[in-house]
Amino acid sequence: MTPLAKRIARWPKAELHLHLEGSIRPATLRELAARHRQPLDAETAAALYRYRDFRGFLNAFKRITALLRTPDDYALITRRLTEELMAQNVIYAEVIVSAGVMLRRQQDVEANFAAICEATRPAARRGLRLAWSFDAVRQFGLGHIWSVARLATQLRPYGVVAFGVGGDETALPTRALQPVYEFVAAHGLHRLIHAGEIGPPRAVREAVEWLGCERIGHGIAALRDPRLQALLIERGVVLELCPTSNLRTGALARQLRRRSADLSDHPLPEFFRAGIPVVLATDDPALFETTLVREYEQAARLGLTAGELRRLAATSFHAAFLPERARRAMLRRMQAVG
Ligand SMILES: [Zn+2]
Secondary structure: OOHHHHHHHHOOEEEEEEEOHHHOOHHHHHHHHHHOOOOOOHHHHHHHOOOOOHHHHHHHHHHHHOOOOOHHHHHHHHHHHHHHHHHOOEEEEEEEEOHHHHHHOOOOHHHHHHHHHHHOHHHHHOOOEEEEEEEEEHHHOHHHHHHHHHHHHHOHHHOEEEEEEEOOOOOOOHHHHHHHHHHHHHOOOEEEEEEOOOOOHHHHHHHHHOOOOOEEEEOHHHHHOHHHHHHHHHHOOEEEEOHHHHHHOOHHHHHHOOOOOOHHHOOHHHHHHHOOOEEEOOEOOOOOOOOHHHHHHHHHHOOOOHHHHHHHHHHHHHOOOOOHHHHHHHHHHHHOOO
8 A cells, every 4th residue: 555545545535426236346246146046256256347438337247246146145145345444444424325226127126135134233233334325227217216215215224325326327317207296305315316427517517406416426528527516516516536446447438538537537637626516436345346545546647635635535525425423523633643
């Protein structure tokens, strides 16, 4: 670890864009496979994590989650995730659960979620606070999205704080989602969405103006639209930026309309210095072979100073769906560590 990484690792941190199922490392996947009597050797497991573009990434996600079959499977991956978060001094995370994938596989979402919550207890005793966002899959259609939205509102008493839509953002017009977002907001949930990852700036604008989304997953399409950047600043809408994810899925190259992109092309420093509220996250740490500390190192490589990295890290607490008292307490914990 570099001295900077060591310093960042010590900071109490929050992470706001993190998929539970995207956190399954190959070793855990092999454990799941063995449980279901489909032994995977290390090479075959590693091959499941290789993909070349965005569609290939979605397929990898699908193949990996196919081994999640019982509440116990969900408990195992949750325990592993909490261990990883604590090892990095993450004290708060909002974790995205693909409730839509569970429904699609005709699983008992409530039983899975109960096992997930139970699995977090040891970590909770050691000071890790988690909240949950239920995610629907856009390409599965409106009926499916409604089912996930209803489940999210029913499970709000158990720690679901937000509802979002992910998957293929070109699959369904944003306007069609408006009644669903009105419903979840009326039931006290926060509104999230994946937009402007591979889709156009318009997808982000519509998510803000029509759906009232408070934070946008990725939103890097804003690099092509200064007026959209101004709208995000004016409304205080937060972009959850995941640089390694954008490189690995090819999303950044697509936004730049190029065949390939590298880290130096990422708009994080430009957005940050323009005053757009941005937070840093891993998205799917196992699929992108990253950690939150590594993402801060990426931000440092992009030219952010140590002071700017701290401001960036503090923004995750400011943008979190936390009660004010808890937020202030966490910020104090962060400020106490230099
Ligand atoms: Zn995501």
